[in-house]
Structures are given as structure tokens and as C-alpha cells.
Amino acid sequence: MNQGKRETKKNAKTGKQEEMKASQKQLMLTDSMRSMRSMSSEPTGGESEMLAELRKLRQENSETFKDTKLSLNRLESSMTEIKQQIVQLDERITTAENSVSVTDDRSIRQERAVGYLLRREASLAATCDDMENRHRRNNIRMYGIREGAEKDAMMSFITTLLHTKLKVPGDTEIKLERAHRALAPKPKESSAPPRSIIVRFLDFSVKQIILQQAWKQRDIEFEGQRVYFDQDYSPDLQGKRKRVREVIKQLKEKNIKAQSPYPAQLKLFLAKGVRVFPTLVEAQSTLKELGVDAIIERELTQDKWSTQENRRRNQMQLNPTDVRAIIRGDNGMND
Template identity: 30%
Template sequence: MSKQPKNSGSGKSSTSKQSKITDCASPGNVAAQASTARLTRVETDDARKDSTLERVIEKLEDMCRSVERWRAEMRAEIVALRTDLGGVERRIQAAEARISDTEDELPELRELKALKAEVAQIREENAQLLAENATIKRKLIDLESRGCRKNLRLEGIPEGEERADVEGFLESLIQELVEVPQVTIEWAHRLGAIRGDADPPRGFIMRFLNFRDKERVRRAARLKKNIQYKGKKIYFAQDLLYPIRQQRAEFQRACKEFRRRKLRHGFAFPATLLLTYEGKKYVFKSPTEAESLLKKMQQSSAKD
């Protein structure tokens, strides 16, 4: 009998549960729950769509910004390209201007080149003419000098001593003072115009009949050195043309030093200086060569 109350209690609990299930499973509740589920799904879908749309918009904005950057870069490159093209255009115009100027100057350049070639040819011809002139001059001097080979000059005889017979007077003087007998003078005369009494007497130029007589007189006079006529010193000299005398005068300093040192020296025709020094013979074609030896002599003397 005691178990029946438990069973009655459990029966009430079971009845309550069934009542609740029955309530939930009613048609109204099911519809509401379905509607709620649909709303939840819609809201979820809308949220998803909004999120996707935002991402799409962000991507589009990024693309727009990229396009703007690209457009800015393109504009900068186009501006730079235009600048470069402008510089190229200016250089092309400058080159065209230079080409145009060159084309205008071409005739003048051709004329200038022709003138330069003509000047070069004239210079070459002038150099050739100068060389030929120098050769002709040397030959002329040699020819005239050969005509003077038999001539001697005499300086220091007072004016009027020769009287009328100049050749006889000089032949006698040579025989008496130079002691060279039997010489024949072909012709002789004073040099230059008559001078005043206060001026030194004019010299003589004499031409011997043969070259040997002239050489005998010249050498004998050179050996005698101090020859006097009525107390006045006279001297004989080779008859030389003015250009040759000029050339020999350039050796004057060297000759003076050689005389001071008592060295034997003299000239070979036309103007070559000969020297004997310490047993050696020297030939000087120019004063520079002679002065070079003089410097060596002076240095050697300084060491001694």
C-alpha cells in the first residue's frame, strides 16, 4: 500500500513533462521558431554581404589609389620626356644652323685652302730662290776673288810719294824694303777720293803680273813684320772683297787672343781661320768654334 503514493507522484511528473512537450510542439510555436531562424539566417547573410562589400570597396579604393599613382608617374614621365624632346629639338636646330652656316662658309673655306696652298707654294719657291741666290752669291764672290788673287794692298805711304810712275815706285819700294827683287806690277793706283791733309793717306792696290810674285811679296812682308817708310810703319795685306773682310772680321776677338798668346794663326781663303796649338792644327769655319777653343784654353790656364 505504501508504494502507491510514489507511483502517483511520478505520474504527476510525467504528466507535467508531456504537457510542456505538447505546448512546444504546438503549431504556433513551431512557426515562430522557424521565423526566428529565418531572421537569424538573413541577418547572418546580410552581415556577410556587408563584410564582403566593404572588402570589395577597399580593394576598389586601393585600385583607384594605384591608378592615381600610376597616372601621376606617367604624367611626370611625360613631362620629363617632353623636356628631353625639347632639348633634342634645340640641339637639332642648333646643328641645322651650324650645317647651314658651314654650307654658307664652304666657298670661303675652299678659297682659304686654295690661298694657303698658294702661300705654301710661294714659300717653297722663295726658299728655293734664296738657296739659289746664296749659291750664285758664293760663286760670284769666288769669281771676283779669283780676279783679286794677284792683288795686294799697301797702307801707310804718304800722299804724293809715288809721283807719276806708280808702278815703278812700288816695284822699287818692294825691292828695297821687302827685299824681293824682280817683281813686275801690272797696274796700281790709290784707293778712294783724295783726302784732306789731316786725314790718313789713302792706300794702294797693286796687281802683279803673276800670282807667284804676289805671294813672294806677301810672305816676305809677313816675315819682316815691322816695315817702315820714312819713319812711318807700312803694311801689306791681301786684297779681299768686302763680304770676305766682313766674315774675317767676325774672328777678330779670337785672333786678338791668339796674338796675345803668341799662337800661330792665319786665314785660308775665303774666311777659314787656321791655328796651330800645342802641336795640333785647328780649322775654324765659324767664330763660335774658335771661341769654344778659347774657353777651353782659359779654363786650362785657370787650373794651372
């Protein structure tokens, strides 16, 4: 029985000890909780610096965001202005393109008109030159007579010269309409070549007799100087005939017979037959085959000496639309 009491006391003592240990643990846990709460409520020095840096960074981010927003607003405004300028430039480019298109159309029409007018002018010039040469049919030119030999009596001087120097038929009545020196400045030096004398006959047949006889006699002299007789052609025709004569000279060096019929044609006497070319341009290929190097300029119109009816038929005509547009001065876009 005593043993049971001892065990009971022992157990009670043990229980008290365990309660004391439990209360101590509770106190320690409470102290630790308090220390943790104090630690969380009162930051340390390093944590304070970190918080200060975070607040500063937050403020800087806020200011940067404001600046970025202002920049975006300015950029949006600039983009709006650029868009407006692009729209204006697009309108100006469209207007410029339309203007260029109108100018191109007008330029094309003007080029056609200029081409037509150039050919028309060349055709009219050829017609005038033909009329001038027809008007000179009764004329001859005399070269080699010294200045002043006529002594202010040109008509009687030429008549006497023709009768004495040429062997013309006795029944040939020489009647002159006029005779004068070429309309060029009188040579100031005596050594200079004298001006030619232009003689116009009343009768074309008499003129032909005189000219043919002069060419037949060839050696006609006056005061020791040889006198030459030739047709009185216009300056333009003289230039054309001069070019043909240069070609004929080269042909004769190759023993090829050639002549220059009126007005400035080229007549070739070849082994395979006679060929006549109205212009040197048309004879260019044949001349190359013969080995003749001739400088030939292609003109706006080639004088074929065709009839007036053929000339009208072959004339280049402008489109009526072009004519109306040129007269109005616009580009004819509405036609």
C-alpha cells in the first residue's frame, strides 16, 4: 500500500514537471512570436535603404511614363501633319501628271504640225524654184567679159558680140529684152573675175540657137579672154547641178559616160542600158556599186518634177482633229 502511494506521488511529481516544461515552452514560443512581430514592424537599416530606392524608382518610372505619353502625343500629332502633307503631295502629283499628259499630247500634235509645215514649206520652195527657172528659160549667162567692156550700152554691145563671135544663121533675128551684169558687188580689184552678164531674149527659139551654137564652137574669145555660155538657173538649182557635175566627173574618171538632163537629173550610159535618176539620192545605191563616193544630203522632199496633180495627191495631210486642236491651242482631248 505504501508502494502505491509512492507511485502516486511520483506520478504527480512527474505531471507537475511536465506541466512546468509545457508552460516554459509556451513562454518561449510567445517570446519568439513577439520578437518576430517586432522584427516585422521595425525594418532594419538595409531594408530602409531598399525601400527608399524602390520609392525613388517608382517616382522615376512615373515621370518617365508621363514623358513617354507626351512624346507619343507629339508623335501622333506629327504623323497627322505628315499624313496631311502626303495627301496634299499626292494631289499635286496627280495634277502634275495630268498637266504632263496634256503637254505630251500637245507636243505630239505640234510635232506633227511642224513636220507637215516643213514638208509643205519644202514643197512650196520647190514649186517657187521651178517657177523661177521657168521664168529664166529665155535667159543665158555669159562669163569672161571684162568689167566696163560694154561702156554703158549693154544691149547693143551684146547684139554686136553675138553677131561677130557666133556663126548663127543669117536669117536669125536677135532681139533682146534686156541685158545686165549679175546683181553682185562690182569687183574692186582688176585681177578679180568679172561678173557674169545675164541676157534675156524675146524669143526662146533664138536663145536656144545662140546657146547651142556657142556650145558647138566652144573656143569663143573676147579681148584675149575665153567667153563661156550657160543656162541661167536659179541659185538652188545651180547648187544641185554642181553636185551632179561632181559625180559625173568621178564617173568619167572611171570611163563611164554620164549626163545631167534638166533640172538636175543623173543619166548613166551603162553596159546593161541607160538609166536616169531624178535625184542623186535615188542613184546612191547604183553609185556605190560603181565605186563612186558621193556625199549626198537627203532633203525634206525629193524633187521628182512630177505633175501638180501628183504633188497634191502625195502631200502629207494633217488629221482634222489635229488641225482643230492647233487652231484652238489646246490638246484636243475632248475630240
